[in-house]
Amino acid sequence: MTDVVEIPIQAAAADLVPGYAHPGDAGADLRSTETVELAPGERALVGTGIAIALPEGYAAFVVPRSGLAAKHGITVVNAPGTVDAGYRGEIKVTLLNTDRERSFRVEPGDRIAQVIVMPVSRAEFVPVAELPESARGTGGFGSTGVSD
Numbered sequence: 001m002t003d004v005v006e007i008p009i010q011a012a013a014a015d016l017v018p019g020y021a022h023p024g025d026a027g028a029d030l031r032s033t034e035t036v037e038l039a040p041g042e043r044a045l046v047g048t049g050i051a052i053a054l055p056e057g058y059a060a061f062v063v064p065r066s067g068l069a070a071k072h073g074i075t076v077v078n079a080p081g082t083v084d085a086g087y088r089g090e091i092k093v094t095l096l097n098t099d100r101e102r103s104f105r106v107e108p109g110d111r112i113a114q115v116i117v118m119p120v121s122r123a124e125f126v127p128v129a130e131l132p133e134s135a136r137g138t139g140g141f142g143s144t145g146v147s148d
């Protein structure tokens with residue numbers, strides 16, 4: 001059993017409290033409080049009816065559900081959406097329908113995305129004249145090859 005982080009939550013209804021489907025799951029599902037019809041290519045900011053108080057040193061990340069993505073082309077525009085520890089507002093999900101032909105309808109109570117709680121470091125960015133060398137150096141964006 002890994003550490004469990006206790007997170008105070010205010011939920012508009014008890015069934016909106018995010019739940020893990022299985023022991024060991026990283027993502028807890030977020031539910032919609034709204035009815036939304038997403039036309040092909042359309043996006044919407046969808047309420048989840050919850051607000052949380054993350055401990056300092058943690059963040060929560062709003063990410064898509066793979067089933068909605070694979071079957072319906074539903075994703076989260078800004079994935080991973082970042083919920084800061086100090087944020088006390090309602091967590092919202094920027095849902096996007098990437099399907100070119102089919103609309104997607106969200107009903108209240110539907111599981112629209114998931115949230116992952118993680119410890120995060122706070123950085124101090126220190127300007128320097130030279131960065132330390134590394135094996136990768138400045139190579140990126142496909143420098144090791146793209147297709148194989």
Ligand SMILES: O=c1ccn([C@H]2C[C@H](O)[C@@H](COP(=O)(O)OP(=O)(O)OP(=O)(O)O)O2)c(=O)[nH]1
Nearest residue numbers: 062078080081082083084087090091092093094
């Ligand atoms: O998917 C998301 C992403 C963010 N937020 C909330 C929590 C987060 O702490 C706040 C601000 O997010 P972010 O910093 O990504 O947005 P911004 O456009 O930079 O807004 P701000 O100027 O308020 O920081 O919005 C959500 O509810 N859902």
Ligand SMILES: [Mg+2]
Nearest residue numbers: 082083084087
């Ligand atoms: Mg910001």
